[in-house]
Amino acid sequence: MAKLIYSGITSLDGYVADADGNFDWSAPDAEVHTFINDLERPIGTYLYGRRMYEVMAYWETAHLAADQPEVIRDFTGIWQAADKVVHSTTLEKASSARTRVERRFDPEAVRQLKATSGRDISVGGPHLAGQAITAGLVDELHLFVTPVVVGGGTPSLPDNVRFGLELLDEHRFGSGVVHLHYRITS
Numbered sequence: 001m002a003k004l005i006y007s008g009i010t011s012l013d014g015y016v017a018d019a020d021g022n023f024d025w026s027a028p029d030a031e032v033h034t035f036i037n038d039l040e041r042p043i044g045t046y047l048y049g050r051r052m053y054e055v056m057a058y059w060e061t062a063h064l065a066a067d068q069p070e071v072i073r074d075f076t077g078i079w080q081a082a083d084k085v086v087h088s089t090t091l092e093k094a095s096s097a098r099t100r101v102e103r104r105f106d107p108e109a110v111r112q113l114k115a116t117s118g119r120d121i122s123v124g125g126p127h128l129a130g131q132a133i134t135a136g137l138v139d140e141l142h143l144f145v146t147p148v149v150v151g152g153g154t155p156s157l158p159d160n161v162r163f164g165l166e167l168l169d170e171h172r173f174g175s176g177v178v179h180l181h182y183r184i185t186s
């Protein structure tokens with residue numbers, strides 16, 4: 001059974017983007033990026049909301065830029081090798097290979113995918129991930145807590161849902177970012 005994993009880079013007060021939609025404070029440095037690459041390497045399928053997909057689609061052509069550092073080339077290969085499912089009522093066509101567009105989030109289809117996939121599955125951003133969490137489909141969380149308070153914006157976790165967590169691991173980076181790895185217990 002594949003795991004469904006939600007990963008997000010969040011401010012200390014729990015937002016992935018501030019009230020203006022700005023998230024430049026979340027850009028991972030080389031140390032954090034190297035760690036993220038190793039977490040993402042086993043992922044076979046990314047389930048995306050349209051907003052997160054539009055940001056991540058950058059990686060479809062990232063190899064065309066000259067003189068990319070190794071950590072960026074590594075992530076480019078990881079992302080391009082995985083399948084993607086974009087959820088959107090507005091996106092006409094995906095701009096990347098190995099990508100299909102779904103018009104709705106279907107918990108039963110995700111349940112089936114978990115049962116049949118040989119590799120783990122990732123879900124993001126938080127609007128889509130919140131639906132997967134609320135449906136009881138998410139097994140683990142990876143939160144990268146960035147030392148900044150932004151005062152409002154897009155929350156990293158959904159409202160109106162309550163669940164228990166077991167802390168599986170934590171890691172402190174030189175930048176002050178802290179990685180928290182949780183299993184959802186109930």
Ligand SMILES: NC(=O)c1ccc[n+]([C@@H]2O[C@H](COP(=O)([O-])OP(=O)(O)OC[C@H]3O[C@@H](n4cnc5c(N)ncnc54)[C@H](OP(=O)(O)O)[C@@H]3O)[C@@H](O)[C@H]2O)c1
Pocket residue numbers: 008009010015016017021023026048049050051052053055087088089090091102103104105124125126127128129131154
């Ligand atoms: N902190 C970071 O590291 C980081 C990284 C990248 C991006 N961000 C930012 O974080 C924010 C994430 O926002 P978000 O949580 O709204 O993003 P999201 O979950 O990726 O995307 C939301 C969009 O997904 C589609 N969607 C969601 N549920 C759906 C459903 N049940 N059926 C069909 N379509 C569905 C809708 O697209 P349609 O409107 O097309 O229907 C919806 O507007 C963005 O501002 C993004 O730029 C942060």
